[in-house]
Amino acid sequence: MFVSDDAFPVRKRRPSLGAFVSPNLSDQKLLQSLFVLSQEVSSLPPLGILLKRISASVIRKSRLISVLFEELVRNPVNVSPSSAAMCYEELHIVLQRIKVLLEDCSTCSRMWLLMQIPSISSSFHHLIVELSTLLDIFPARDLNLSEDVYEWLNLIKKQCSETAADPVDENLRAEVLKLLENIKREIVPDHSKLRNIFERLNLCDSASCSNEIENLEDEVQNQDDEKSKADIIALIGLVRYAKCVLHGASTPRIETRRQKSAAEGNIPADFRCPITLDLMRDPVVVSTGQTYDRSSIVLWIESGHATCPKTGQTLAHTQLIPNLALKNLIAMWCRKQRIPFDSTEVNVKANGVGLNKTALEAIKMTVSFLVNKLTASSQTAEVIDRLVYELRVLAKTDSDSRTCIADAGALPLLVKFLSSDNPSLQINAVTTILNLSILEANKARIMETDGVLNGVIEVLWSGATWEAKGNAAATVFSLTGVHGYRKKLGKKTRVVKALLDLAREGPTSPRRDAMVAILNLAGDREAVAKLVEGGVVDMVGEVMETMVEEAVAVLELVVKRGGLMAISAAYHGDMMKKLTAVLRDGSDRARESAAATLVNICRKGGSDMVAELAAINGIERVVWEIMGTGTGTGRARRKAATLLRILRRWAAGLIGEHFSTQQSATSLDISTRIVLPA
Numbered sequence: 001m002f003v004s005d006d007a008f009p010v011r012k013r014r015p016s017l018g019a020f021v022s023p024n025l026s027d028q029k030l031l032q033s034l035f036v037l038s039q040e041v042s043s044l045p046p047l048g049i050l051l052k053r054i055s056a057s058v059i060r061k062s063r064l065i066s067v068l069f070e071e072l073v074r075n076p077v078n079v080s081p082s083s084a085a086m087c088y089e090e091l092h093i094v095l096q097r098i099k100v101l102l103e104d105c106s107t108c109s110r111m112w113l114l115m116q117i118p119s120i121s122s123s124f125h126h127l128i129v130e131l132s133t134l135l136d137i138f139p140a141r142d143l144n145l146s147e148d149v150y151e152w153l154n155l156i157k158k159q160c161s162e163t164a165a166d167p168v169d170e171n172l173r174a175e176v177l178k179l180l181e182n183i184k185r186e187i188v189p190d191h192s193k194l195r196n197i198f199e200r201l202n203l204c205d206s207a208s209c210s211n212e213i214e215n216l217e218d219e220v221q222n223q224d225d226e227k228s229k230a231d232i233i234a235l236i237g238l239v240r241y242a243k244c245v246l247h248g249a250s251t252p253r254i255e256t257r258r259q260k261s262a263a264e265g266n267i268p269a270d271f272r273c274p275i276t277l278d279l280m281r282d283p284v285v286v287s288t289g290q291t292y293d294r295s296s297i298v299l300w301i302e303s304g305h306a307t308c309p310k311t312g313q314t315l316a317h318t319q320l321i322p323n324l325a326l327k328n329l330i331a332m333w334c335r336k337q338r339i340p341f342d343s344t345e346v347n348v349k350a351n352g353v354g355l356n357k358t359a360l361e362a363i364k365m366t367v368s369f370l371v372n373k374l375t376a377s378s379q380t381a382e383v384i385d386r387l388v389y390e391l392r393v394l395a396k397t398d399s400d401s402r403t404c405i406a407d408a409g410a411l412p413l414l415v416k417f418l419s420s421d422n423p424s425l426q427i428n429a430v431t432t433i434l435n436l437s438i439l440e441a442n443k444a445r446i447m448e449t450d451g452v453l454n455g456v457i458e459v460l461w462s463g464a465t466w467e468a469k470g471n472a473a474a475t476v477f478s479l480t481g482v483h484g485y486r487k488k489l490g491k492k493t494r495v496v497k498a499l500l501d502l503a504r505e506g507p508t509s510p511r512r513d514a515m516v517a518i519l520n521l522a523g524d525r526e527a528v529a530k531l532v533e534g535g536v537v538d539m540v541g542e543v544m545e546t547m548v549e550e551a552v553a554v555l556e557l558v559v560k561r562g563g564l565m566a567i568s569a570a571y572h573g574d575m576m577k578k579l580t581a582v583l584r585d586g587s588d589r590a591r592e593s594a595a596a597t598l599v600n601i602c603r604k605g606g607s608d609m610v611a612e613l614a615a616i617n618g619i620e621r622v623v624w625e626i627m628g629t630g631t632g633t634g635r636a637r638r639k640a641a642t643l644l645r646i647l648r649r650w651a652a653g654l655i656g657e658h659f660s661t662q663q664s665a666t667s668l669d670i671s672t673r674i675v676l677p678a
Contacts, residue, residue, distance in 0.1 A: 028076055030088045035073050037095045038066035044102050049202050050113050051105060053166040054124045058098055061131065064156045065095075071149050081142045087134050094130050101127070109215035110201050111235045114176060117169045132160035172200055180234060183241075184358040188365060194242050206250050209243035221335070230356045237362025240394070244369055249386035250393070252424050269589065271330050274310045275300060276523075277553050277589065278516060279339075283327050284320035288313045291323050295481055299523070310635060360400055367394065367404045374413050381422055388417060388428040395435035402439040411436070411449045418455035423464040430459050431471045437478040446475075447485055461498040469502055470510025477517035486520060490527025496534045503539055503547075511543070515550040522557035532562050537569035544578050548586055552579070552593040559600045567605045576601070576612050583622045583640075588633055591626060595639035602646045610650040620647060 042063035046056035101123060105113055113120065135157050140150055175197055179189055203209050216236045223229050243250075273280045273293035282294040288308040292300075300309055301318050308315060333339075373379065374387050391410060394401045410432070417429035433456060436442045446452050460472035476495060480486040489495050499521070502514035518536065521527040536558055540551045555575075559566050582594040602610045613619060626640040 028073075030085070030092065031069060031073050031076070034088060034092055034095070035066060035069035037092065037099070038062050038069055041095055041099045041102070042066050044099070044106075047102070047105055049110055049200075050117065050169050050172075051120060051124070051166070054121060055102060055105070058102070058124055058128065061128065061156065061159050062095065062098065064152070064159060065091075065131075068149065068152055068156060071152075081139050083137070083139045084142065087138050090134050091131070094127055094134065098127050109212055109219050109235075110203065111176070111212060111239060112216060112219045112232060114169070114173050114201070115231075115235070117173050121169075128160055132157060135160060172197065176238075180238060180358050183234075183238065183361050183365070184356075186361055189241075191245060195246055198242050198246060203239070203242070206243055206247040209239055209247065210250065212239050213243070230359065234356055234358040234362065237359045237366070241362050241366045241369070244366055244390060249370070249373075249383070249390040252385055252389040252428055268333065270326070271333065272589075276519065277549070278519070279334075280326070280330060283323040283330070285323050286318075286320065287316040291326060294320060299483060312638075360404075363394075363401050363404050364408075367391075367401070367408045367410075370394075371405075371408045371410055371413065374410075381425070384417070385422060385425045385428060388414070388425060388432060392428045392432040392435060395432050396438075399439050402436050402442055405432075406436055406439075406442050406445050411445055411452055415449075415451040415455050418459055421464075423468070426459065426464050427468045427471065430456060430463070430468055430475065434471050434475040434478065437475055440482075443479055443482055443485065446479065447488070453479075457492065457494055457498070460502070461494055466506045466510045469498075469506070470513040473499060473502055473510065473513040473517045477513065477520055480517065480520035480523075483524075486524050487526065490521045490524045490530055493530065493534070496521070496527070496530045500531070500534050500536060500539050504542055508546075511547065512550065515543075515547060515554060519550070519554050519557065522554060522561065525561050528558055528561040529565065531558060532565050532569055537566065537575065541575055541578060544582070548582060548590045549593070552582055552586070552590050552597065555579075556593045556597045556600070559597050559604075567601060567609070576609075577616060580613075580616050580619055580622060583626065584618075588636065592633045592636035592639065595623075595626065595636050595643060599639050599642050599646070602643070607650065610646055614647055614650055620644065623647070 042059055044059055046052055046059055101120075105120060135153065138153065140153055175193075179194070179197065182189060198204065198209075203212055213236055216232055216239065219232050220229050220236075223232065267279050271279055273283075273296050274290070275292055275296040278293070280291070280293040283291050284294045284297060285291050286297060286308055288311050290308055290310045292309070297309075297320065301315075306315055307313060370387050370390055374384065379387070391405060391414075395405055414429045414432055417425050418433075420426045420429065433446060433452065437446055446456075456472050456475050459468050460476065463469040463472060476489060476499065480489055499514045499518050503511050503518060505511070518531065522531060536554065540555045540558075544551045562569075576598070579594045579598055582590050583598075586594060598613065602613060623640045623644045627637050627644065
C-alpha cells in the first residue's frame with residue numbers, strides 16, 4: 001500500500017492549558033464546573049461525515065453524566081471523601097479532553113481526519129475506558145446517593161462499557177489509500193470512483209473542495225514530522241485534481257486581487273535585504289554576521305566588492321551560510337499575510353517540505369488536465385477564463401507546480417490571453433506568468449518563449465486594469481532578479497516609461513510593484529541612464545510624500561550609479577529640501593537612504609550642491625539629531641557624520657572648485673561600475 005496505518009500520526013491539536021489540568025476549586029464548585037462542562041460536551045453535535053457513530057456515543061454518555069452531576073449539585077453532601085474529590089478532578093480532565101477532541105475533529109480537514117480514523121477512534125476508545133474506570137471507582141456509597149441516582153450511575157457504567165466502531169469509515173479510508181497508491185504509480189483515477197469517494201466525504205462542489213484544500217494547508221503547519229507533511233501535501237494534490245476534473249475550474253473571484261506581493265504591506269525591517277530593501281527569499285549570513293538575500297549579496301561580491309555592504313568591514317571570506325531560522329520566520333509571516341513565498345530550490349516547498357512521488361504525480365495530472373482543456377477549440381471564453389484562473393492558483397502554490405505548468409507548455413498558450421478583451425482573463429494570464437516567474441528556471445523560459453515578454457510589456461503599457469498593470473510590473477521585478485535579464489529589460493524604453501508612468505498613477509499596490517521593479521532596474525548602470533532620461537528623478541519627487549521609503553531608495557541608487565546626469569537632475573527643483581524633510585521626519589530606513597543620497601550628491605556634485613544644502617534652514621540640527629539619537633540604523637548615523645563633515649569643510653572654505661572637479665571625475669569613474677548601496 002501507499003502508506004501504512006501509522007504513517008499518519010495523530011493530528012497535533014491546540015487545546016488550552018485547562019484541557020488537561022483540573023481547576024483548583026472546592027468540591028462543590030468543582031461539581032458545578034463538572035456539570036457545566038458535561039452539558040457543554042453533550043450539547044455538541046455528533047460529527048457529521050466521519051466518526052459519526054463513536055462521536056454520537058461519546059456525546060450520549062456525556063449527556064448521561066451531566067444528569068448525574070446535576071443531581072449531585074442539587075443535593076450536595078456535607079463532607080465528601082477524598083476519593084470523591086480525586087474522581088471529580090480526573091473526570092474534569094477526561095471531559096475536557098473529550099470536548100477538545102470533538103471540537104478539533106469537527107473543524108479539521110475531512111480528508112486528513114479520514115487518514116487518522118484508526119488513531120482518532122483509538123483516542124475516543126481510551127477516553128471512554130477512562131470514564132468507565134473512574135465511574136467504577138466512584139465512591140457512590142460513601143456519598144449516600146439515593147437509589148435512583150445509584151441506578152443511574154450503573155446505567156452510565158453499562159453505557160461506558162460499550163464502544164461502537166464504524167467499518168464504513170475504515171472502508172472509505174482504504175479506498176482513498178488505494179487511490180493515492182494508483183496516482184503514485186501514474187494511474188489516472190477513474191472519475192466515477194473519484195466522484196463516489198468525494199460525495200461520501202460531502203466534498204460535492206468546487207467551493208467545498210477549495211475549503212478542504214485550505215484546511216489541509218493548515219494541517220501541514222500543524223505537523224512536525226516531515227514525512228507526514230509530505231503525505232498531507234499528497235492529499236492536497238488529490239483534492240485539487242478532483243476539484244478540477246469533477247467540478248470544473250473555479251470561477252475567478254474578480255473582487256479579490258492576487259495574493260499580496262512582497263512589495264505590499266509593511267514588511268518587518270529584519271525581513272528586508274539591506275541591499276535591495278525587498279523581502280528576503282533566501283537569507284544568508286556573511287562573515288561579518290550580517291544577513292542579506294542570497295541573490296543580492298552574490299551580485300555584490302561578483303561585482304568585485306570585498307566588504308560588507310552594511311558595515312563596510314572587509315569580508316574574511318565569501319562563504320554564505322543559510323539563515324534557516326530567519327527563513328522559517330519569513331515563510332510563516334508570508335503565510336499569515338497571504339504573500340507567496342518560495343525558496344530558490346526547485347523541489348522544496350515554501351515551508352521546506354519536499355514533495356513525495358504521489359504529490360508530484362497528482363500535480364502533473366492536474367496540470368495536464370487543465371492544459372489539455374485549454375487547447376480544445378470548443379471552449380467558451382468563460383471556461384477559458386476559469387481554466388487560466390486555476391493555473392494561476394496552482395502556480396502560486398509551490399516550485400513543483402510551477403515546473404509542471406511550464407513543462408506542460410502552458411506559456412505559449414498564455415501569450416494570446418495577454419491581449420484578451422476580457423479584463424478578468426488578462427489579469428489571470430499575466431498573474432499566472434508572474435507566479436511562474438518566481439521559479440528561477442522559469443525566468444529563462446519566459447524570456448525565451450516567443451511573445452511572452454512582449455505580451456507582459458504590452459500589459460504593463462496598456463493593460464485593461466490597474467491590477468493587470470501591477471502584476472505585469474511585478475513580473476518585470478521578478479525577472480530583473482537575474483542580472484542578464486535586468487540589463488535586457490533596462491534597455492527597453494517602453495519598459496522604463498511604463499514603469500515610471502505606473503509609479504506616478506493608480507492605486508497604491510500597482511505603484512509599489514512599479515517602484516520595486518524600478519529599484520531592481522537601478523542595479524544596472526545602463527538602465528539607470530535610461531531611467532534618468534525617462535524622468536525618474538522627477539517621478540521620485542512626485543511620489544515622495546506617499547511612498548517615502550521606496551522613493552528615497554530609488555533615488556539613492558540612481559544618484560550613486562547615474563553620474564553627472566543624475567546629479568544634475570537631482571539638483572534642479574526642490575529635491576534637496578525634500579530629502580532634508582525625510583531626514584527630519586522619515587522612518588529609520590528612509591532617513592538612512594536620504595542621508596546616503598545627500599552624501600553622494602554633495603561628493604559628486606561639488607560646492608554648488610553643498611552650498612544649496614547648507615542654505616537649508618536647520619540642516620545641521622537635523623543631522624546632529626540623527627547622529628545623537630540611539631534610534632535609527634548605524635549606517636544612517638555614519639552617513640550623517642559624513643554629511644556633517646562635508647558641511648563643516650564647506651563652511652571653513654575647504655570645499656571649492658577643486659573639490660567639485662575632483663568629485664566630478666570621481667563620479668564619472670564610479671558611474672562606470674556596478675555599485676550597490678554601501
